[in-house]
Amino acid sequence: MVVRRLTRYVGREVLLAWLGVTVVLVVVLLTNRLIQFMADAASGDIPPEVIFTLLGLKAVANLGVVLPGSFFLGCVMALGRLYRDSEMTAMAGCGIGPGRVYTGIFAFAVPLAVLVGGLSLSLGPAAERQADQVLANAQQQARFGGVQPGRFLSPGDNVTVYVERIDDDGTLRGVFAERRVDGTRQIWVAERGERQINGVAPGEFLVLGDGWRYDGRAGQAAWRVMEYAEHGVRIAEPDPVDPGVGRDAESLAALWASEAPGARAELQRRLSFPVMVLVLALGSLPLARSDPRSGRYGRVVTAVLLFMIYFNLLYTASDWLASGVMPRWLGVAWVHGLALLVVLTALRGMLGWQWRRRRAA
Template identity: 30%
Template structure:
């Protein structure tokens, strides 16, 4: 690697580290505050809040890295221009294509980081987060059941437990369910147990009665039972883990998803391949964003006021590129057969980069060189 490449690459990596740290911190703190309010309000500990925020971190980093790479290139080129280093490089014969080479290497390094994130860390963290959310939801369900007092975990539900034994048995339980608009039911039992299940926690009551008042004719129905199962999770709105999302599945499983995985997701092989192509396309945005920034900055000449016009152009180009990416994503979600559109934003970005660098190279040729080339 040439000395010029090493110098520019070291500048870009240092600035990239700063911007990545700042952007990740902003996103992460914002997410942490929302989780803190929700989880602490549900009675969870600070350790659970820290665990949840840590599990959201890989996805935040994957979202931030292309933007941080873009901002690092803009800042580095503008600073080199302001300190006249860029002018010296160009006067020494460095063309826009030559100056873009270390930026391309820098973009590939960021893309390699994103490959690890989107194919390994993000799916693993999302799967673990979904699992922990289900566990915490069931813990919240049990927390509402306290002995010696009437509890109303949600509108229309009232629970009273005389005592909770050392074995976890709920002794002398009273449950009033008035959620229905047509009837009200009072359940009483000598004892009950909370049993976790895939469909949410269940309250299993033993040796009790169910008194149902029908509001239409004010009739009362009395039912005695030896055991009765009540959907406690559904009654208080506990979160139940339903279908598995594709973003929780590793990339290797997306290549040839087994039938049990398709059943768990309730989807098709085409959708799995769409998710895989989406993950392959995401890292491409890092080098394209970096090259987009350097190509736009090369369009300007030295100015003591800075290259703010070129910076505005670069930002607008990036916004347009992300808008195109959103459109492509929407179209592919509607029809997975259009998966090739996921690579369109990167292709369009590279075309813009090539055109801008070629235009900048022609503009920087001196009139003498241009005349000599024409005579030849």
């Protein structure tokens, strides 16, 4: 009973530390994305209302990469605290060896590996595809939606629009628009206007009210002048919204069916993240071992460096496989083999140290 409670205690400490690290990393990631999207919205590249939609999709798309690292750091932090507070020594006196500690760790590592596999193989790429589609649609809609008073805007080819001010309801005031077609200048001046997207006549339209239209050629006196109560001007032709699918957004079925080296590399890279969770879980215990007088964050810094090396090697191996430098039969498996060898060497050193310590006692 005592052994089971202590095992659950280790698992709970790991879980709490992992959740804390995950929240911090996700907040940092989303903050960086938010700054980027806000800058795009301020420059008129995307409408502000899609920012949080893009944030949510990007969060899901990147969780498969964030979770292995956050779990590794959480394990090292939780186990390191147990070592510094001499709780590991006390548990060893109660018969809690490395095997029991690993039971608590892998109680969360195995389900997490399954979750990471689902995210990296299916949910993450699907969210990435959806984010690309939303971003492409938003950029198309923002071509005219980003109009600002006192500034000239070119929402389409050979079209220029100027607005003096914009009312709270979105009505444009003091509108000037110009379009050049085969050397002819078409100029509209209106008291008011609004932007419309018409499903019957595809494209973006500027509907003007109470204004004048001038048609003619520069340097000639034969200009045609018309007054209108309401007039529609097509300011942009409809564009096919097809953002394309990047390799990191391709579906699992497409990657599995493709024989291209890039597809094989991407598939192996996605499969590597759940494997990474298990390898890092195994390596967290020997890395976290420290004496009570050691620094609080020394092991965490080491864990960050080791994870970055592991992560970068994985992406480098994937690039080598995609470019044909690495043979297909080897793929990225050698990275996990190298990491596992380092972990087993560290684990052997830890177990040998504990055996010598018990023998000396």
